[in-house]
Amino acid sequence: MEMNKRKIPFSPPDISELEIEEVAKALRSGWITTGPRTKELERRLAEFCHTSKVVCLNSATAAEELNLRVCGIEEGDEVIVPAYTYTASASAAIHCGAKVIFVDSQKDNCEMDYDKVAEAITEKTKAVVAVDLGGVICDYDKLYQAIESKKNL
Structure with missing residues (x-):
């Protein structure tokens, strides 16, 4: 069975006001790498993926x-x-x-x-x-x- 060829647009980015607000909150928090917001993201991702541990990386x-x-x-x-x-x-x-x-x-x-x-x-x-x-x-x-x-x- 031949699958339909999919193409994801490279540009422009799909960024909403909510995402902009979340980035601003992160910048204002003083933590832009491994602070409490990152730990919260790891916790929520682990829950979503039904696993005990998730690690966020920089790239x-x-x-x-x-x-x-x-x-x-x-x-x-x-x-x-x-x-x-x-x-x-x-x-x-x-x-x-x-x-x-x-x-x-x-x-x-x-x-x-x-x-x-x-x-x-x-x-x-x-x-x-x-x-x-x-x-x-x-x-x-x-x-x-x-x-x-x-x-x-």
Whole structure:
């Protein structure tokens, strides 16, 4: 079954007055990182996700590195990353000591070439970093098929 191609607008941002007020409250509180508002957000997210603990980080880059570390990515492992992305996609893997394997984009768009993902997978591949870029969502079904085609390595 072919899924409808989804595109999330890259710009303009969708920011309401409520969000602006909340940012102003945070700035006025004197805490802009790990203060009481962050702890409240962590508590509420944990409740929403039905888990005992949530940790807020300062960036998606930090979150990606934490994800890789939690998954056990370490020196000698390979992590496949799209060639067309922000450098953070690769730097998180490098910080874990992994070797980055770049996969080029498809001929007519910025999505990574899923056939090339399958070709790049080796016995050392421990992760594939999917990137939704500029409002174009990764085709996760095709990516999973590419990974599944190599699962017996």
